Amino acid sequence: MNILISLNFSEENEWHKDLYLNIPTIDVEEILDTYYFLIDKSFMPNLENKQKVILSLTDNFKYWILRTEALNKGETVAFPIDLSDEYIGFLLINALDENVLSVRYGSTQEITGWQINAHNPEQFDLKYLNDTDISDSELIITKEDFINDIKRNINNLHAAQSL
DSSP states (O other): OOOSSEEEEOSSOSSSSOEEEEEGGGTEEEEEOOHHHHHOTTSSTTOOSHHHHHHHHHHHHHHHHHHHHTOOTTOEEEEEEEEOSSOEEEEEEEESSSSEEEEEEEEESSSOGGGSOTTOGGGOOGGGGSSEEEOSOOEEEEHHHHHHHHHHHHHHHHHHHTO
């Protein structure tokens, strides 16, 4: 199975414009910031390094997996991934049926990165989607493939840690 959603660290940048989100089948290429994962005092408050960012992202992605597994037909969830001073970028996941998802990328200025704890993605609620810019393009993917892609991305992040 090809990876449909990929997240990779930049080798040139740290904390700003340092994580690449790519969903090639719907032409989504976003450059994300991990700065708020670095400075989040709700998780490993005395540490600010790449290990902390990777562990926090890993915990976020594990939450994504659990939340996706629990989605029922017609339910929608938004997973924050790009926390910025001006906006939050997120993946919008809609369960088309019990096993098929629609995935779109969006951003909102209704809430910004400093207003939530990066390590607690459940703080980002659908109520923040009033002022949004959501891609018209959507990736249709099975739950299983989405979850497998997230697991592969977790493994890739940990591999990047050892570089």
